[in-house]
Amino acid sequence: MKAVAVWPERRQVSVEDRAPPVIGSPTSVRLRVLDVGICGTDGEICRFDYGGTPPPGEDHLVVGHEALGEVIEAGPAVSSLSPGDLVVPIVRRPCGRADCSACRAGHPDFCETGAYTERGIVGAHGFLAEEVVEEERYLVRLPPELREVGVLTEPLTIAEKALRQFLEVRRRLPWLRQATDSELFAGRTALVLGAGPVGLLGCMLLRLRGLSVTVYSRGPAGERRARLVEALGGTYLSTADVPTSSLAERVGRIDLVYEAAGASQLAFDALAQLGTNGVFIFTGVPGRKHHIQVAGDVIMRRLVLRNQIVLGTVNADRMDFESAARDLVGIRKAWPGALEALITGRHPMDRFCQLAGDGSGIKDVIAVSAP
Numbered sequence: 166m167k168a169v170a171v172w173p174e175r176r177q178v179s180v181e182d183r184a185p186p187v188i189g190s191p192t193s194v195r196l197r198v199l200d201v202g203i204c205g206t207d208g209e210i211c212r213f214d215y216g217g218t219p220p221p222g223e224d225h226l227v228v229g230h231e232a233l234g235e236v237i238e239a240g241p242a243v244s245s246l247s248p249g250d251l252v253v254p255i256v257r258r259p260c261g262r263a264d265c266s267a268c269r270a271g272h273p274d275f276c277e278t279g280a281y282t283e284r285g286i287v288g289a290h291g292f293l294a295e296e297v298v299e300e301e302r303y304l305v306r307l308p309p310e311l312r313e314v315g316v317l318t319e320p321l322t323i324a325e326k327a328l329r330q331f332l333e334v335r336r337r338l339p340w341l342r343q344a345t346d347s348e349l350f351a352g353r354t355a356l357v358l359g360a361g362p363v364g365l366l367g368c369m370l371l372r373l374r375g376l377s378v379t380v381y382s383r384g385p386a387g388e389r390r391a392r393l394v395e396a397l398g399g400t401y402l403s404t405a406d407v408p409t410s411s412l413a414e415r416v417g418r419i420d421l422v423y424e425a426a427g428a429s430q431l432a433f434d435a436l437a438q439l440g441t442n443g444v445f446i447f448t449g450v451p452g453r454k455h456h457i458q459v460a461g462d463v464i465m466r467r468l469v470l471r472n473q474i475v476l477g478t479v480n481a482d483r484m485d486f487e488s489a490a491r492d493l494v495g496i497r498k499a500w501p502g503a504l505e506a507l508i509t510g511r512h513p514m515d516r517f518c519q520l521a522g523d524g525s526g527i528k529d530v531i532a533v534s535a536p
């Protein structure tokens with residue numbers, strides 16, 4: 166069986182031959198991997214910047230964390246999945262430490278010790294292999310109609326968790342404690358920073374929830390990403406045409422900034438544009454290369470005088486994967502072809518590193534097995 170693995174000590178990434186995995190516990194499931202998406206984290210692994218940590222006692226890590234697979238064998242105690250089912254695996258595994266209340270409660274995305282593992286990133290083999298074995302409880306079933314776009318489930322979970330946090334934060338306002346989710350979203354305006362896959366999926370989810378959305382990014386107006394935002398009923402503004410300092414004037418009161426660009430200067434400049442009672446959510450991880458100038462007094466004054474909240478979010482819970490699966494169906498129904506347009510190419514395994522370092526496409530996918 167073919168798999169893509171990274172050897173950190175040798176600083177090498179290559180396609181290798183491995184023995185196919187076997188079902189090891191009665192609750193595990195063997196999958197044929199269909200698609201694996203590539204993202205910025207894979208680029209960092211290929212550059213030996215971050216992640217790529219082999220499991221304990223091993224010298225290499227099988228990469229790939231944004232996977233879509235098909236069940237080919239289910240252990241005798243598996244109750245919810247059977248051969249032929251389309252599934253997406255959850256990435257993070259609990260740290261197992263007694264002092265981590267988050268992992269103990271089943272929410273390792275909030276792990277308090279940092280000793281979690283993530284399949285394909287840190288300490289556990291990933292999914293960029295022809296077959297993988299996974300425990301039933303870490304798999305989320307998708308309807309068959311999501312075969313072509315199901316690989317976007319994991320990147321969509323970033324927005325799912327972020328919006329869940331947004332609702333929690335909105336509910337702190339005393340007159341909204343009992344409000345329904347749709348009441349909390351109603352009439353709100355969001356600014357999305359960045360038009361990569363995380364930003365565009367965020368835009369789709371925010372539009373699906375009924376918010377007015379403006380996407381602000383580097384690319385010129387009129388190009389593919391801008392046209393996609395407009396097809397979703399959003400507005401696209403290019404950093405080349407509109408200075409960050411005039412965003413609130415252009416967009417109106419900004420209730421939510423969904424940061425998905427990983428660019429700290431842009432993010433902190435946009436933070437000064439956040440409206441009263443607004444929420445700013447960081448999802449991007451910038452490099453560690455340089456210091457930036459920040460209008461600290463302006464930002465601090467507004468944070469206080471406008472009751473604002475800034476939060477960061479990483480990873481996602483099982484419930485976010487489940488809502489992503491539902492919302493992919495909803496997005497496909499609302500804007501046919503929009504999700505498909507995010508997948509800019511399907512490639513063979515040996516192109517993993519080249520694509521991980523490239524970034525010119527929106528979402529490049531390794532097509533591991535034909536449907």
Ligand SMILES: [Zn+2]
Pocket residue numbers: 203204205206230231
């Ligand atoms: Zn990713």
Ligand SMILES: [Zn+2]
Pocket residue numbers: 259260261262265267268269273275276277278279280281
């Ligand atoms: Zn933990």
